[in-house]
Amino acid sequence: MCKTYSYQESLKLLYSVSKFGSKPGLSRIKKLLKLFNNPQKNLKTILVTGTNGKGSTTYFISKILLDAKYKVGTFISPPIFSIRERIQLNLKYIPKKDFARMFFEVYEKSKSNKINLTFFEILTAMAILYFHRKNVDWAVLEIGMGGRLDATNITNPKISIITSIGYDHTKHLGSTYKQIAFEKCGIFRKNSFALVPSNIAALKWIKKFAKEKKAKLLVIPTKRFNYPNFQNSNISLSLEVAKLLAIDSKKAYSSIKNLKLKGRWERISTKPKIIIDSAHNPPAAKAILDCLKKDFKNPKKNILVYASVKDKDYKKILKIILPFFDRVIFSAPLLQRAEDPAVLESISKKFYPNKFYFVEKNPKKAYILAKKLASKNDNILVVGSIYLLQAIFAKEKFFVSG
Numbered sequence: 001m002c003k004t005y006s007y008q009e010s011l012k013l014l015y016s017v018s019k020f021g022s023k024p025g026l027s028r029i030k031k032l033l034k035l036f037n038n039p040q041k042n043l044k045t046i047l048v049t050g051t052n053g054k055g056s057t058t059y060f061i062s063k064i065l066l067d068a069k070y071k072v073g074t075f076i077s078p079p080i081f082s083i084r085e086r087i088q089l090n091l092k093y094i095p096k097k098d099f100a101r102m103f104f105e106v107y108e109k110s111k112s113n114k115i116n117l118t119f120f121e122i123l124t125a126m127a128i129l130y131f132h133r134k135n136v137d138w139a140v141l142e143i144g145m146g147g148r149l150d151a152t153n154i155t156n157p158k159i160s161i162i163t164s165i166g167y168d169h170t171k172h173l174g175s176t177y178k179q180i181a182f183e184k185c186g187i188f189r190k191n192s193f194a195l196v197p198s199n200i201a202a203l204k205w206i207k208k209f210a211k212e213k214k215a216k217l218l219v220i221p222t223k224r225f226n227y228p229n230f231q232n233s234n235i236s237l238s239l240e241v242a243k244l245l246a247i248d249s250k251k252a253y254s255s256i257k258n259l260k261l262k263g264r265w266e267r268i269s270t271k272p273k274i275i276i277d278s279a280h281n282p283p284a285a286k287a288i289l290d291c292l293k294k295d296f297k298n299p300k301k302n303i304l305v306y307a308s309v310k311d312k313d314y315k316k317i318l319k320i321i322l323p324f325f326d327r328v329i330f331s332a333p334l335l336q337r338a339e340d341p342a343v344l345e346s347i348s349k350k351f352y353p354n355k356f357y358f359v360e361k362n363p364k365k366a367y368i369l370a371k372k373l374a375s376k377n378d379n380i381l382v383v384g385s386i387y388l389l390q391a392i393f394a395k396e397k398f399f400v401s402g
Contacts, residue, residue, distance in 0.1 A: 007096035010103040018119040024149035039132035049143035050163030060238035073131030073139040102126040124151040148186020166283035177202035185209035197233035230287035272374040282316040331366035333387030363391035
């Protein structure tokens with residue numbers, strides 16, 4: 001049996017691993033899980049990937065299954081409020097004692113067998129083991145990046161979903177739609193369902209790769225719902241999953257309506273109005289345009305808190321969202337690859353010189369500054385990176401961005 005360790009000790013060790021970065025590939029997690037008698041082979045899984053929308057869709061499906069009386073494991077990447085947000089049972093965070101126990105079990109097994117797992121691989125292995133031991137009916141797993149070489153792809157999904165395809169993580173996934181589609185279609189399985197929205201980019205390539213893998217491809221029309229427009233395709237995909245599992249569509253939609261998504265155009269205050277969102281690439285920025293037009297009509301009353309990491313196309317993002325704001329505060333998420341907020345300010349001044357710009361590297365201080373600048377009738381948007389939201393709103397003392 002594994003010794004008992006503290007939750008804080010598990011976090012310290014886990015984050016010491018995070019500094020070594022990501023290494024796409026399945027060989028390491030395959031070796032590790034074999035030592036645990038391959039628990040992934042006994043899990044019924046749904047894999048969700050996509051440039052944008054994969055987190056929302058993972059939550060929608062989990063809530064539908066939970067309300068249909070299934071026992072559900074949910075794996076989210078990355079989290080906002082707690083590292084334990086990554087691993088959930090029936091949409092409740094894994095308890096601290098279970099997190100610590102699962103971590104040390106995986107960590108010690110990997111070290112004793114000289115398997116150098118990455119930060120993400122450790123968490124994925126923990127989730128698979130935890131869900132297996134809790135005898136979940138379904139495990140809904142959000143892909144970390146891409147699909148083909150992502151650690152979650154060690155499972156054998158009954159249903160695979162691609163929510164969207166756009167240009168992001170091009171260093172790892174490729175710079176063409178064909179290359180990106182190839183990586184994401186790597187989660188498709190022979191004779192298993194593969195779902196994509198009808199308006200997805202690279203559909204011709206997805207059809208080609210699905211045929212090669214002999215997957216049952218379903219192209220789902222996007223319907224309109226009483227929800228922010230950018231969620232329409234995610235909801236349509238989730239309702240199709242309900243249909244495949246013989247869950248009543250009205251009950252499934254009711255489940256979605258009753259779910260309060262965190263960090264997805266979420267209003268957390270009314271006076272001033274404060275909205276937080278995890279849009280972090282140009283397609284996501286375009287997706288929230290309708291929401292910006294509705295909630296941020298008058299630039300003079302609007303304040304933006306923005307940060308980005310270096311590998312994102314923040315120039316395009318800023319061109320899209322800056323017209324809605326007269327006051328802009330640039331900050332930086334707690335990552336080595338965070339972009340310098342002074343660089344963001346310099347670039348923005350070239351696009352839109354007649355705005356009031358502020359630089360506050362500390363995310364919490366940037367948020368406090370926004371609230372100080374705002375009157376009761378003003379509006380604040382915090383956006384640019386989930387890691388920015390983490391830095392401001394995380395609730396755990398030992399939480400650090402992975």
